[in-house]
Amino acid sequence: MQSRLASPPTTSIADALRGDFPALAQRINGHPLVYFDNAATTQKPRAVLDAMRRHYEEDNANVHRGVHTLGNRATAAYEGARDRAAAFLNAPAREEIIFTRGTTESLNLVATAWGAAHLKPGDAIVLTEMEHHSNLVPWQLLARRTGAVLRFIPVLGDEGRLDLTGLDALLRGARLLAFTHISNALGTVNPVAELCERARAAGIVTVVDAAQSAGHMPLDVRAMGCDFLACSGHKACGPTGIGVLYGRRELLEAMPPYQGGGEMITRVTFEGAEYQAPPHKFEAGTPNIAGAVGLRAALDYLGQVGLPAIHAQIQDVTAYARERLSEFRGIRIFGPREGARGGLVSVVLPGVHALDLATLADQQGVAIRVGHHCTQPLHDRLGVPATARASFSFYNTRAEVDRFVTVLERVIRMLKGSP
Ligand code: PMP
DSSP states (O other): OOOOOOOOSSSSSSHGGGGOGGGGEETTEEEEEOOBTTTOOOOHHHHHHHHHHHHHIIIOOOOOSOOOOOOOOHHHHHHHHHHHHHHHHTSSSSGEEEEEEEHHHHHHIIIIIIIHOOOOOOEEEEEEEOOOGGTHHHHHHHHHHOOOOEEOEEETTTTTTTTTTTTHHHHTTEEEEEEEEOTTOOOOOOHHHHHHHHHTTTOOEEEOTTTBBBBBBOOOOHHTTTTEEEEGGGGEEEEEEEEEEEEEEHHHSSSSOOOOOOSSSEEESSOEEOOTTTTTOOOOSSSOOOHHHHHHHHHHHHHHOOOOHHHHHHHHHHHHHHHHTSSSSSSSSESSSSSSSEEEEEEOTTTOHHHHHHHHHHTTEOOOEEEEETTTHHHOOOOOOOOEEEEETTTTOOHHHHHHHHHHHHHHHHHHTTO
8 A cells, every 4th residue: 555644754863873772783583673662661872871881980989978089970970960851851940850760760759758748538639541550550559548539531432532521520629630641552642731731720739751752752841831740761762770750849848758768868866857958858878870871871862863853753653653554454543543642553453362463573573562551441441451562762664664564464364374
């Protein structure tokens, strides 16, 4: 079938940049790797690997305590990463950036520290039906601890848009609204600024899960108008084990600590402790210094490529994949048909078990993910136990989508035993 989409530029940024990612050059089971599991984690450019190696070889020391040269270098690198992350999110102040292990820990930090101080029995927490377990289970735990109740904004059909018609009623009397920017299962892009504005007008604190948007598009916490935003370095070309929580200064200052330990205190007696100001109040213990160095290198790399160009490439490949996949008879494709969408396509093929599909695709070098993608309640709502998900980064190409489609055709023939 002839593609309806305009031809891509003769060389895309993907072609120009793939060579920066050593992992992409390998063959899997004798085939060139097609890595379509970027929503789970992205590959890392050499700049990130080099920065971390150089840190360990030349600057390794603990932070915030050394009077020696290596300690000062490590502290400068760690705090420099905080400045870079603040710029990446357009945060008003560097003190509003807390380093965590990732999105999951960022969300748990808010649920634990903010939640403990603010919620009482009967208070409502509003979520959406499309949340990743990371943005659901911490609120369930909080609700159990405090007696608060959870309410959910419904998801409409397979296209997966939020049904905002009843939002005013859901927000009435609520204390907090937490939602994902981009769904990792559907690719839906939620209207962040609108949701935050409506919550703010009702005096409700907002938490944005930006795990799937950070590194895919420019992010601006001021334009979004959110109170908190969580993201992971490893989904934005950085290392695992480092993430960011942005929090509005007044809220962070008023919150109790998340964990206790070294680094987060100003004075300790046997009876009690005085805490540092944010961000250090929320960073107990030796942090992931090399992770922060790697994250900084990743954000610098993404900045050099340009987030608008990255976004455009991901949009192009995703739209192309959606169109090519629609050629399969009976296929059920989830997520928005038109307009902005995250860089992924989730599908169910009639008569084909998702796990068989992924296993056979891997035998031909194609890495995709199958399952409920940590959104089990959403899958219950959609009435499917599992979907097969191809998720893209800016180093993926239309040619790789073509290979994926060829592999799928072959796999379906094998599984159905028919031509
Ligand atoms: N939220 C969303 C939307 C995600 O896609 C993910 C990762 N799949 C997470 C939260 C959790 O991120 P992490 O595992 O890096 O903490």
